[in-house]
Amino acid sequence: MDKKQVERYRILKLLKELSTKVGRGTEFVSLYIPPGRPLGDVSANLREEYGTANNIKSRTTRKNVLDALESIQQRLKLFREVPPNGLVMFCGAVPQGEAAGSEKTEIFVLEPPKPVPFYLYRCDSRFYLDPLLASLSDEKAVGLIALGRDEAGIGVVSGKDLRVLDVMTSGVPGKVRVGGQSARRYQRVLEQLVHEFFVRVAERANKEFVEMPNLQGIFVGGPGPTKEDFIKEGLLDYRLKDKIIDIIDLGYSGEEGLRELVNKIAPKLKDVSYAEEIETFEELKQALFEHPESVALGQQEVDKAFKQGNVKKLLISEAFDVPFLLMKCDKCDYEIFVRASERPDKCPACEGGLTIVKEESGLDHYLDLALEVGADILVFSAHSESGEQFLRSYSGIAAFI
Numbered sequence: 001m002d003k004k005q006v007e008r009y010r011i012l013k014l015l016k017e018l019s020t021k022v023g024r025g026t027e028f029v030s031l032y033i034p035p036g037r038p039l040g041d042v043s044a045n046l047r048e049e050y051g052t053a054n055n056i057k058s059r060t061t062r063k064n065v066l067d068a069l070e071s072i073q074q075r076l077k078l079f080r081e082v083p084p085n086g087l088v089m090f091c092g093a094v095p096q097g098e099a100a101g102s103e104k105t106e107i108f109v110l111e112p113p114k115p116v117p118f119y120l121y122r123c124d125s126r127f128y129l130d131p132l133l134a135s136l137s138d139e140k141a142v143g144l145i146a147l148g149r150d151e152a153g154i155g156v157v158s159g160k161d162l163r164v165l166d167v168m169t170s171g172v173p174g175k176v177r178v179g180g181q182s183a184r185r186y187q188r189v190l191e192q193l194v195h196e197f198f199v200r201v202a203e204r205a206n207k208e209f210v211e212m213p214n215l216q217g218i219f220v221g222g223p224g225p226t227k228e229d230f231i232k233e234g235l236l237d238y239r240l241k242d243k244i245i246d247i248i249d250l251g252y253s254g255e256e257g258l259r260e261l262v263n264k265i266a267p268k269l270k271d272v273s274y275a276e277e278i279e280t281f282e283e284l285k286q287a288l289f290e291h292p293e294s295v296a297l298g299q300q301e302v303d304k305a306f307k308q309g310n311v312k313k314l315l316i317s318e319a320f321d322v323p324f325l326l327m328k329c330d331k332c333d334y335e336i337f338v339r340a341s342e343r344p345d346k347c348p349a350c351e352g353g354l355t356i357v358k359e360e361s362g363l364d365h366y367l368d369l370a371l372e373v374g375a376d377i378l379v380f381s382a383h384s385e386s387g388e389q390f391l392r393s394y395s396g397i398a399a400f401i
């Protein structure tokens with residue numbers, strides 16, 4: 001990941017968080033400001049909305065919307081002009097617990113990585129995230145078909161996920177010994193059944209892939225010659241035929257086959273981070289075996305490597321995206337950065353008291369360190385196969401040094 005990708009990753013993370021927030025009334029304000037819009041115009045529009053909001057019947061909703069509008073106006077004052085890509089603000093009274101009255105006005109201000117295309121003010125019970133999400137979703141996708149005589153899996157790799165779109169079974173019986181005349185007839189029936197299965201698979205693949213945004217290509221795999229027969233029949237949409245990148249021999253078909261296929265094509269998918277994860281994980285295991293001195297493993301070693309300024313690439317699990325505390329000993333110089341849930345009572349060095357210096361997400365902390373020294377970054381998903389292994393076997397953090 002470069003700086004831009006980290007930025008994008010952080011915004012997506014924030015959007016994910018925002019998407020879980022729901023207001024008690026229609027009181028969450030979303031504001032999209034395109035580049036070049038004079039701030040005076042924005043303020044004037046907000047004053048108008050303030051006037052409209054004054055007529056809201058529910059007393060709490062009215063108060064919450066007015067509070068949100070005031071917070072937004074306050075924040076806008078910190079800007080001399082709208083930033084180059086525009087500005088997006090979300091503000092609302094977010095419930096902090098079950099009880100009514102627990103709401104706290106929260107505001108989120110974003111300078112998006114791509115220009116905001118329009119001006120929009122919206123007040124709803126949820127934040128309006130779609131335009132931002134759409135502008136961020138340029139993640140490349142690769143289509144997968146894992147096909148055998150008995151079953152077929154259709155999937156897509158994009159970003160960090162393998163998504164299984166469908167698994168279909170053919171109902172074609174396995175090899176049966178039939179003698180003489182009926183053997184040929186039986187063979188024809190089987191062929192017909194296989195053909196019908198191919199038609200179904202092709203229809204499904206066409207439906208999924210023809211209009212899929214950012215589809216980079218398709219890999220077709222499976223055991224035996226079935227996959228080649230499938231392609232020869234020419235049932236795939238003409239727009240997809242040119243997109244077939246390669247045909248791969250597999251031991252399995254269906255869902256199992258999709259997973260096998262992703263593992264086999266990983267080296268060819270540089271730009272798809274799911275594949276990058278698999279590849280980097282292999283690289284890590286190999287380096288540990290061949291040049292263990294080129295790897296810092298675990299939080300302590302990675303911290304040390306950052307202090308010495310020799311991190312080339314940081315590998316970190318999404319599981320680090322939880323609150324961490326930077327704590328300092330009151331007596332000696334001891335400093336510790338630790339999960340809030342594993343907070344120690346006393347200084348491990350001298351048993352003195354510890355003071356919290358800072359609280360932040362462990363993931364953010366390490367991403368910042370890596371960006372500072374210009375190190376390469378790979379964030380492992382907490383749910384992918386290699387991501388889970390990385391977390392289990394290597395505690396979710398390592399670095400190439």
Ligand SMILES: [Zn+2]
Nearest residue numbers: 329332347350
């Ligand atoms: Zn101490």
